[in-house]
Every structure is written in C-alpha cells, then in structure tokens.
Amino acid sequence: MKLPPSASDRPPTSVDVARLAGVSQATVSYVLNDAPGVRISEETRAKVRAAADRLGYAPHASARALKTGRSDLVLCPVPDVALGSLFGIWMREMTERLGERGFRLVLLQGDAQAKGVAAARAWAEWRPAAVLVQEDRLTRAAVRQLHAAGTAAVVAIGPEPSALTPTLVFDDAGIGRAAARHLIERGRRRLAAVVPTEPVLRDFGERRLAGVLTEAAEAGGAAGSGLAVERVDLPFDEGAAAAVAARWAVSPDRPDAVFAYNDEYAVLMLRALQDAGLDVPGDVALVGADDLPWAALLRPRISSVRILGEGAAGDTADWIAGLIRDRERSPAVHRALTRVEIVPRESS
Numbered sequence: 328m329k330l331p332p333s334a335s336d337r338p339p340t341s342v343d344v345a346r347l348a349g350v351s352q353a354t355v356s357y358v359l360n361d362a363p364g365v366r367i368s369e370e371t372r373a374k375v376r377a378a379a380d381r382l383g384y385a386p387h388a389s390a391r392a393l394k395t396g397r398s399d400l401v402l403c404p405v406p407d408v409a410l411g412s413l414f415g416i417w418m419r420e421m422t423e424r425l426g427e428r429g430f431r432l433v434l435l436q437g438d439a440q441a442k443g444v445a446a447a448r449a450w451a452e453w454r455p456a457a458v459l460v461q462e463d464r465l466t467r468a469a470v471r472q473l474h475a476a477g478t479a480a481v482v483a484i485g486p487e488p489s490a491l492t493p494t495l496v497f498d499d500a501g502i503g504r505a506a507a508r509h510l511i512e513r514g515r516r517r518l519a520a521v522v523p524t525e526p527v528l529r530d531f532g533e534r535r536l537a538g539v540l541t542e543a544a545e546a547g548g549a550a551g552s553g554l555a556v557e558r559v560d561l562p563f564d565e566g567a568a569a570a571v572a573a574r575w576a577v578s579p580d581r582p583d584a585v586f587a588y589n590d591e592y593a594v595l596m597l598r599a600l601q602d603a604g605l606d607v608p609g610d611v612a613l614v615g616a617d618d619l620p621w622a623a624l625l626r627p628r629i630s631s632v633r634i635l636g637e638g639a640a641g642d643t644a645d646w647i648a649g650l651i652r653d654r655e656r657s658p659a660v661h662r663a664l665t666r667v668e669i670v671p672r673e674s675s
Contacts, residue, residue, distance in 0.1 A: 339382040348378035350487040355379075382500045399423055401647060404435045404446070404464070420640030428648040430456060444468045447471035451456050451476035456651050460483065462489045480650035484664070486534055493650055493660040495643065499531050501667050503538025505632045506586040506614045509669040511554065515584035515612055518543060519557040521592050532588050535616075539586055557582055563592065568599035575611070576603040583611060584675070590615035590622045597674070612675040634667055 341359075344354045350371060357365045358375040378384075422432040433453070434598060441449065447469035450458050455478055462485030473481050482490040486499060497535050503520065510518060520539040522532035527646075540556055542581050547554040561567055575581035583602075587593035593615030600607055607627055618633035646662050649655070 339384045341384070342566070343382055344375065344378045344384050345542065347382060348374045350375060364545070370474065398454045398456065399430050400453055400455040401430050401432045401457045401459060401651075402435055402450055402453055403432060403442075403459045404450060421644045424641040424644035425648065428644065430648060430651070441592045442466070442469070444472050447472040450476065454478075456480070457647055459495070459647065460596050462484065462491075462494065465491055465570050469492055474656065479652075479654045480647065481656075482647060482650065488658065488661040490658050492658055493655055494658070494662075495664040496661050497664045498667075499534035500538035500541065502616050502632050502634060503535035503540075503586065504542040505537040505538075505667045505669050506535075506616065507542035507556075508546070509630070509671065510584040510612055510614060510675060511543070513584075513612060513675055517555045517557070517580065517582045517584070519559050519582035519585045521559045521561050521585065521588040522595065523588055523592065524560050524562045527583065528588075535588060539544065555582075559585075559594070561594060561595075565595065565599070568595045568601060572596070572599035572603035576605055577601075581611070584614070585611055586616075588616065590617045590619045590629060590631055593622070593631070593674070594625065597627075597629070608675050609674065614669075614675050618670050622670075623672065630672045630675040631670050633670050639664070639666055 341352050341355045344359075345355045345501055348355070348371075352653060354367060354371065355375055357367060358372050359379060418432065418434065433455075435450070435453075440649050443466045446464060450460075451473055454476065457480040458478055459482045462483035465481070465483055470481050481492045483492050483494045484497060485494055486497060488496060507518060507520075515617045518539060520536045522536050523529060536558060543554040543556050557572060561571065576651035585596055587596045593613055597607055600611055600613070605611050612630075614630045614632065616632040616634060618631040622629040624632050643662065643664065650660070
C-alpha cells in the first residue's frame, strides 16, 4: 500500500484510511466501529485495519459526539485536592467496568467551588453520556441544563438521596457507627473521634462523628450507663497530633479508644500516641477506615473499617450504564455506595 499524501500537521482521517485500503469511507466506518449486521469479508476488514494502523488513525470523538448528540464519556468533576488511595482504587475498577460497557470515565479537575448552571454548562461542553458529581454542586437548573445538552444521566454523590436526580449514597455515618460499635464491643468506654480540619474533609468527618455519637448513645442506653465521646478537630500535622497525645498522656480521663477518621489519620495518631509513651492498644485502642493495604503492615497492625467491598465499583459501573441506557432521571432512584465491615487487627 502506498501512503497518500497528507499535510504534516493534519491527523489522518477516515478518508485517508479508505484511500489507502482501496475501499469506501462507509466501509471504514463499518469496520472500525464493528457495526452490527453489516457483511464485510475478513480480507477487507484486515485491509482496513492494516491501513488504519499504518496511518496511526484514531476515530474523532468530537465528530462522533456531533453526529450522535453525545460522547461515550462519563464525566466526574473532582475537587482540586489530593484524593485518597481508596478513591483511586475504586476509580480504576470503575474505569475498567465502564470500558467493558462502551464508556470512558474521565476525571475533570477544575474549580472545586464551581456549581450550578455555570458549572453544568462547562460540563455539557464535553457532551457526556453521564455526569457523576457531588450533590451539593447541583441545582435544579443545572440538572435541566445537562439534560437539555443531551446528557442521558446526571448522578449525584451525597450522604442521602438527592431531590433532583438519581444518587450514589455514601453513608459516612455508617462508617463511624461501625468503628464505634467495634470499640464498644471490645470494652472501651471513653471514645475519641477525629474530625479533619481540612475543608474538603471536614463534612465527611462531621458525618462520621455523628455516627460515633449515635452508636455510643444507643449502646450506652442499652447498657444502662453513658459512654463518653470526645471530638478531636485535627489537621493532618505531626505537631498537632503530638500535642493531642501529650495532653492525653497526663490526663486521668483520657480516651481509651480513638476512631481516627481514616487509615492515614490512624497512622498519624499511632505515631503520636507511641511517642507520648502510650501503648496501642493497651492504653488506647485505635481504628482507622478504608482498609488500605499497608494498614496490615504496620506494628501494631491497624484495625480498619473496610468501606467498599469486592465488586462494589463494578456493580456501580453497571448501575450507571443502566441509567444511561434507560435515560433514568427519577430522584427516587438511588444506590448505596458504602458497604462497611470492621477488619479487626492488633491496634484494637
């Protein structure tokens, strides 16, 4: 095959592939898109694919979006902050399963404060098949804007079902309850719960604290005596953690158990407690959340609340693909994103 002439700054097109393979442009489209119900010989298919490979041809996603009214993208606008390891693992699994369903998951970095119609218009420029975004960044007008632009599914992520659109419900309170329940069952009576002071984490920490308080209130009432819960507002800072641990080390009423918000904060508190001369778990039991792989490699090994069970990301991807297929818009539709279980180890 002789390569057709082309400008060095112009990417190859389907016309170039057709000319090099000696077939029509329609045949190129049928072959490269695996169009069903079209009878094309294997010899012709091989010629088209060979021509596309030789030219380095890639289909034009924007052109496809113009033709169909939407792309195959599932757009996920994310905050402009570092995200935890669990989120990365979950998103990789989501990407793989959505890919099997013909969709591509794209994380969109940008203004974490952008919300409402202005944000929706920016997201709509991508002509996404679906938008997956925090519930507090959506308004009724924003949802209407996305639907009007051809977005088949707008999915909110929040602590409870949205009144606007289908929701992935992330039960942070349930995480706090699971941690508190485990510590209380281990005989701990004075609990502390870490609430991160970082703005992007504070709301999550507040909800996890609420779960600890609810579990302690219920367990204390059932046992006929109260359980104490201390709130610890803490930045992810070694000096700040050391100050908390030093105060506890000389207090006769110090907590005998800590729920440290997540595994990263659990490591921060573990080091601070040990440096202050407190034994974990002898003096203070410790529980994190996320069950990250290295939690089992520390000494003592960190007990943790496992949040997303095996298959959770894949099941969520299937659910989102179904919303796109059915163009589901009812706010009555929601799915629990959080499945929790305690993983007990040496720290508690």
